[in-house]
Amino acid sequence: MKNKTKEFKNLEKWQGTLANCIRCGYCFEHCPMFHHTGWESDAPRAKIITAFGLLSGEIEPSESAANKMFSCFYCKRCEAACSSGVPLTEIFTDAKKDLLEMGLEGPGTTSITQLSCARCLICLSACPHEARSYVEGKGITTDPAKCQACGICLEVCPAGAAKIENDFGTNKEVLIEKANDFLDTHESSKAIVFACNWSYYPELQASVLPDSETKDNDYEILVNMCGGRLEPHLLMAPFLHNAWGVLVACCPDDECQHNGNLRAKKIVENLHNTFKQIDVDPERIQLVQIPAGDKTLFQAEIDTFVDKLNSMGPIR
Amino acid sequence: MKTIDEAKLIDIVGEKNIKTDPSDLYIYGSDSSVHHAMPWAIVKPETTEQVQGIMKYANKNKIPVIARGGGSGMCGQTVPVKGGIMLDMKGMNKILEINLEDVYCRVESGVVDDDLNLALKQYGVFYPPTPASSRIATIGGEIANNASGVRSVKYGATRDAVLGMKVVLPNGDLVSLGAHTRVEASGYQLHKLMIGSEGTLGIVVEATLSFVPIPEFRCMGVANFDTLKDAGEAIGSIMASGANPSMLELVDDVAIKAVNKTMDLGLKEVAAALIFEADGMVKEAVDYEIDKMTKVCEKHNGNDIYSSYDPKERAKIFLGRKKLFPALSKYDENLASTALADDMAVPYSKMAEMAGKIHEIADKNNIVMTAYGHCGSGCMHTKILMDTKRKDQWASAKKAITQVYEYVRSVNGTTSAEHGIGLSKAESFKIEKSDSLNLLATIKKAIDPNNILNPGKLAQAPEDWVTATNLRYSVNN
Numbered sequence: 105m106k107n108k109t110k111e112f113k114n115l116e117k118w119q120g121t122l123a124n125c126i127r128c129g130y131c132f133e134h135c136p137m138f139h140h141t142g143w144e145s146d147a148p149r150a151k152i153i154t155a156f157g158l159l160s161g162e163i164e165p166s167e168s169a170a171n172k173m174f175s176c177f178y179c180k181r182c183e184a185a186c187s188s189g190v191p192l193t194e195i196f197t198d199a200k201k202d203l204l205e206m207g208l209e210g211p212g213t214t215s216i217t218q219l220s221c222a223r224c225l226i227c228l229s230a231c232p233h234e235a236r237s238y239v240e241g242k243g244i245t246t247d248p249a250k251c252q253a254c255g256i257c258l259e260v261c262p263a264g265a266a267k268i269e270n271d272f273g274t275n276k277e278v279l280i281e282k283a284n285d286f287l288d289t290h291e292s293s294k295a296i297v298f299a300c301n302w303s304y305y306p307e308l309q310a311s312v313l314p315d316s317e318t319k320d321n322d323y324e325i326l327v328n329m330c331g332g333r334l335e336p337h338l339l340m341a342p343f344l345h346n347a348w349g350v351l352v353a354c355c356p357d358d359e360c361q362h363n364g365n366l367r368a369k370k371i372v373e374n375l376h377n378t379f380k381q382i383d384v385d386p387e388r389i390q391l392v393q394i395p396a397g398d399k400t401l402f403q404a405e406i407d408t409f410v411d412k413l414n415s416m417g418p419i420r
Numbered sequence: 421m422k423t424i425d426e427a428k429l430i431d432i433v434g435e436k437n438i439k440t441d442p443s444d445l446y447i448y449g450s451d452s453s454v455h456h457a458m459p460w461a462i463v464k465p466e467t468t469e470q471v472q473g474i475m476k477y478a479n480k481n482k483i484p485v486i487a488r489g490g491g492s493g494m495c496g497q498t499v500p501v502k503g504g505i506m507l508d509m510k511g512m513n514k515i516l517e518i519n520l521e522d523v524y525c526r527v528e529s530g531v532v533d534d535d536l537n538l539a540l541k542q543y544g545v546f547y548p549p550t551p552a553s554s555r556i557a558t559i560g561g562e563i564a565n566n567a568s569g570v571r572s573v574k575y576g577a578t579r580d581a582v583l584g585m586k587v588v589l590p591n592g593d594l595v596s597l598g599a600h601t602r603v604e605a606s607g608y609q610l611h612k613l614m615i616g617s618e619g620t621l622g623i624v625v626e627a628t629l630s631f632v633p634i635p636e637f638r639c640m641g642v643a644n645f646d647t648l649k650d651a652g653e654a655i656g657s658i659m660a661s662g663a664n665p666s667m668l669e670l671v672d673d674v675a676i677k678a679v680n681k682t683m684d685l686g687l688k689e690v691a692a693a694l695i696f697e698a699d700g701m702v703k704e705a706v707d708y709e710i711d712k713m714t715k716v717c718e719k720h721n722g723n724d725i726y727s728s729y730d731p732k733e734r735a736k737i738f739l740g741r742k743k744l745f746p747a748l749s750k751y752d753e754n755l756a757s758t759a760l761a762d763d764m765a766v767p768y769s770k771m772a773e774m775a776g777k778i779h780e781i782a783d784k785n786n787i788v789m790t791a792y793g794h795c796g797s798g799c800m801h802t803k804i805l806m807d808t809k810r811k812d813q814w815a816s817a818k819k820a821i822t823q824v825y826e827y828v829r830s831v832n833g834t835t836s837a838e839h840g841i842g843l844s845k846a847e848s849f850k851i852e853k854s855d856s857l858n859l860l861a862t863i864k865k866a867i868d869p870n871n872i873l874n875p876g877k878l879a880q881a882p883e884d885w886v887t888a889t890n891l892r893y894s895v896n897n
Contacts, residue, residue, distance in 0.1 A: 168442075
């Protein structure tokens, strides 16, 4: 199992950094993937350990090891939290490049294109990371080393052909199901808050409160990764389950890594027009922009929104 | 490697709660220590009945079982030296009850410390043991290691806050130990025996914990010292003065430099600093304590002493202290911070000498060591900063650790204050506890006759920690 090192040309330069990571694990709490699965092997520390294992030859480059390295939303919270100064996502990207050379590519969280693709090429210009390209004879392909799984291609694809197979709970169907479940099981429920992964910082890391603590909750926060992934269908779905309102949280102007906030703003503006046409107060759907990690502002915006809904009452 | 009946495990916990792929096993073979070893399967139980089912299966087939919380242990407690099934207890993560009337809460053992405190905060109370790793450390892991933290000087360690627990024994039986009351005088205090047993006696599935009110006032002070000796002597004098600090931390020059590099806290780069805090419900009482500690620091040549009630200022320093361990890797990019000789406790009067001894031993062995810790409770931490690629540095580290613990024992100190023994501190532990090792073995055998619970740890760990497992670093020959 030894002597694989020379095959990891890109990863090799991180050998010292991988030793400097003290494996404290303080990056767990920040990872949306760990939040979703609860498995340590999906957390950032796990990827660092995997990178070390690949580089040292202690583990074989395998499909499952590659799948771990190719699964990352690049939110970079782990990096911001790392007091050892480990540039985690740069290491992941270099590992991905080496694994690609060996014919291993995940899929991880890389967006793929299904057969229903109409080759309109909208996703090529929409991709903020220049990860998508059109290859004659192959159709649209994604460079797994460049894709950061923001999901904007999913939102813009008119044929619904773009897909992230390992979505870690961020796909539209799962979010709608979670929203419906909350609205159907909480008598006090009023609002669904769709937050991008940057604007919302989960409070409870990995524990569950007793029912007595949550039964009177009037809103539920659901993380949809980038604001650019919000679709009208997703935002409207809670109203079919008697939500009083929907709040959208995304990054401030010029702070979104994917320009997804601009898309979210446009979608909410369009929905305002729709609401007006059907004689529903457009204020029932609102968008707020929250700087990364500003928990206080986020909570204040939610409280204001819920107060407003209380003054409006239910839709019917 | 012994064969695991995967189908049997799936029967017990379901397919979604088991992993056996080598890439997953490799990840779970590490914690925050220098050690690495491969488990045979990772199982994430969600109920007590599932834990019982696994234990019955493992006991019948004599398969080792290692319970794991956040994997933040520094001495290799959860590194599976004999292989076996690793129980990822993070699947049992429910806060079951917050009982304000009777002043206790009940939690499953996979609940994370900070999560519990977040849930308690809205009621104006907190669970105090809280180690630096509280963002990922689980209550079960803290019980296994009798964890404590910066506020243990006033509020005590895990052992002081656990009223009772439910434990699955190696044969699968479930027992309730301790009580739901503040006092209990009947029979052996078996729940206390479980605390600090590092998963070698039973699997804790539920704990009943006490909590205390969050104080209205907290004031934090910093005192700078030109010599480590002065700072160390000030600690002893503060504690002997009858002062009641809620935090009394020492940081030496290495630690200050590392934290400043990482967080830009603007701490003065002096030989040593003391961070002290007092808390209470009455401001005058807090002022009194801060004044008392300030005067003692002045007497021991402390300078630029300041204190603040400002929550932002306090939070900044507190976070700096909490992140010190990872920050030490920034001290010098050619040196990695290793969790070796990481904690110990010595009498207050020896604190200054201990801090000096750490630096003396480091110099003698051509490595860098740092001295810091919750000195108000007698706890001293150190880390060894070294070039982990060099084999000779490991030999030097081994020598230094032996010398550090020889000193600790010579002044009636103890091998571990709060990080536990695991693998890397077994050498000193066995010497220190030499006259009770037979007793420990008798207890272990009575509860776990097949030796399936975390075998090869504590008294069973090999003396030579360097060869106890693979090191998790690449070391050149």
